[in-house]
Amino acid sequence: METKPKSYKVSKNGKEITALQGENILTFVADSNGTYSIEVDNFKDDLVISNIDKEGPELKSVSYEEDLLSFDLVDNQSVIDYEKSYIEINEQTYELPQSHKIEGEFTGVVNFHLYDDLQNEKVYEVKITEEVGDSND
DSSP, X not given: OOOOOXXXXXXXXXEEEOEXXXXXXXXXXXXXXXXXXXXXXXXXXXXXXXXXXXXXXXXXXXXXXXXXXXXXXXXXXXXXXXXXXXXXETTEEEEOOTTSEEESOOOEEEEEEEEBTTOOXXXXXXXXXXXXXXXXX
């Protein structure tokens, strides 16, 4: 007697979504981030999608003191892609340093182009203004 392969159900936000089932692979489009393929050879339950990363890294803080630009980044769901991410300062491009620090004299607009390993992107614009000294000298 021939055994019929198990049929799997895929749902997202409580709604069933279309899935194609190959011999040991379940393929479905869960989001605009792309198509997912999952090996189901030993998979026992139905698949529920509860969290898809659609957000790029967050710029939490920026400071500029004594010619040192420092910043804090976080990506709660993925890994920051330091090779693709970069910083633009006065139309000059800098690699995004993993130290989160760049030395130099900077004023004007700073654009942080941040990517994660899923290619989610966020762009932040920060303005660095020149500090004016005490005029009572």
